[in-house]
Amino acid sequence: MLTLEMMRNNVRTSAVLLDSEVPSWHDKINTEKLDMMSFANCICGQLGIGAENNPDDPDECNYASDTLDMSYTRGFFIDDYIVATNFDVKEVNRIKLKEWWLEEIAQRKQVENVIRG
Numbered sequence: 001m002l003t004l005e006m007m008r009n010n011v012r013t014s015a016v017l018l019d020s021e022v023p024s025w026h027d028k029i030n031t032e033k034l035d036m037m038s039f040a041n042c043i044c045g046q047l048g049i050g051a052e053n054n055p056d057d058p059d060e061c062n063y064a065s066d067t068l069d070m071s072y073t074r075g076f077f078i079d080d081y082i083v084a085t086n087f088d089v090k091e092v093n094r095i096k097l098k099e100w101w102l103e104e105i106a107q108r109k110q111v112e113n114v115i116r117g
Contacts, residue, residue: 013075014076043101
C-alpha cells in the first residue's frame with residue numbers, strides 16, 4: 001500500500017508530467033468539482049486524458065493512455081478497491097489527494113501571476 005508521503009510525491013511528479021504533456025492543465029480543472037474518486041471529475045477525467053466517456057453514465061470512463069496513467073500510483077485517482085478496504089483510510093486518501101492537487105494548481109497559478117506581473 002502507498003504511504004501518504006509516497007502519494008504526495010506521486011502527485012508532484014504527475015503535476016510535472018502534466019506541465020509537459022498538457023500545457024495550462026491547471027487552468028482547465030474545475031476545483032469545485034474535483035473529486036479524486038470520480039472518473040469524470042478527477043484530474044484526468046476533467047482533462048479528458050485517454051477517456052472515452054460513456055454518455056449513459058458520465059462517471060464511467062475508459063482510460064487508456066500510455067503516457068498519463070490514471071491509476072492511483074500516479075495520484076490521479078483513488079481506486080475504491082485498491083487503496084483501502086477501510087472507509088476512514090479511503091476518505092483520508094481522497095481528501096489528501098485533492099488537497100495536494102489543489103496545492104499544485106495554486107502554485108502554477110501563482111507563477112503565472114508573477115510572470116504576467
